[in-house]
Amino acid sequence: MVIEWLKLRVSPELREKFIQKDAEIWTSMLAAYPGFLGKEVWIDPERPTEVILIIRWASRDAWESVPAERLKQVEQQFTQEFGEQQQIIEAAEYQVRKFPLASS
Template identity: 65%
Template sequence: MVIELLKLKVAAEHREQYIQKDAEIWTQALASCPGFLGKEVWINPNEPSEVILVIRWATREQWKSIPPEQLQQISQEFDQQLGYIHQIVDSAEYQVRFSQA
């Protein structure tokens, strides 16, 4: 399993709307992609403008096989419906390894 981690800055007063629109547009679109396993939204109680998205993929190949044009189209729709600026401040990729007790 592969984790796509995105750290965002969103104005605190827009955070809940951002999370809702992200679920309606991005999560729904990604759910139709092969290899998509799920998504978590982490909010920082000490920093209300911080949102972290943790997206789980079965394989890196499936994640990276999404056509750039499709991602651009989803991004444009999201930005248009959101109507305000948000910023990705960090992104990372992790491989998950499970150990047995």
């Protein structure tokens, strides 16, 4: 499994609207692609300007299978409906590794 990790800056008064629009536009589009396993939104009560998005993919190939043109279209739709009131301030990719428990 691969994790797409995004930290965004959003004004506190728009945070809930951002989360709703993200689910409505981005998450619904991503859910149509094989290999998309789910998405979580993390918020820190101590940092009301930050939103962290955790997107789970079955593999890096599944993540990269989303066409660039489709991503561009959805970004334009999101900007049209929400505006450019958010900024990605950090992005990362993680691989999830699971190991069997050692016998005692």
